[in-house]
Amino acid sequence: MINKPEFTESQKFSQWWLWLLLFSVMIFTIYNFAENRQYFSTFELTLSFFIPILLIALFLVIRLETKINEQGISVRFFPFQITFRYYPWRNIKKVYVRKYSPLIEYGGWGMRRGLFGIGKAYNVKGNKGLQVILSDGKKVLIGTQKFEEIGTFLLKIK
Incomplete structure (x- = not known):
């Protein structure tokens, strides 16, 4: 295998x-x-x-779970989401890691919607995340505590 x-x-x-x-x-x-x-x-x-x-x-x-592999990115905010929300690579225009302001951009932590088209966020702590921009222009930010590791992983699979 x-x-x-x-x-x-x-x-x-x-x-x-x-x-x-x-x-x-x-x-x-x-x-x-x-x-x-x-x-x-x-x-x-x-x-x-x-x-x-x-x-x-x-x-x-409550836990935020993120999975990234060769097929795409999956995220779920358990127990509010039982199944993972899946974003296949073919539907992703751009992805990168960045710092952000949870309070200013999204109004706090949790499953949040930003104002003025800033998109959706999944986060539980910190100010670093994986910014996903979809082909249709929608944005999803996934908080991470493994900022450097996720960036290295993205370079490795692309």
Whole structure:
């Protein structure tokens, strides 16, 4: 069997400030309801406990997965996308790595749409990504923590 080159990357939300914020909200919410429990029903108290826990669980399972091979580029933002979004090379006009501003260009991290035709972005952290310009002019930016590795891989397979 021939070993075909493939680049893969899986990223998660691992920023310390995000986790501090999530746990702070959870602790504040639970404390606030515990201190004022006489004003709330059992359902509201139960909900106030489980919503922050579910939010933390969601952030634990969210991951951005990227695969690049000789056929094209695949990306998915699990669990919001169960299947990969596939971009074959024949539909890609240009691809390159670049620095970008997640907040200014796309309004933050996650699955985002930029304003004024800037395109779609998939990112979880950082400010480096793979810019894909499709044949129809649409743009997709895929965040990466393997900035140099992805650039080297693209040179190798082209």
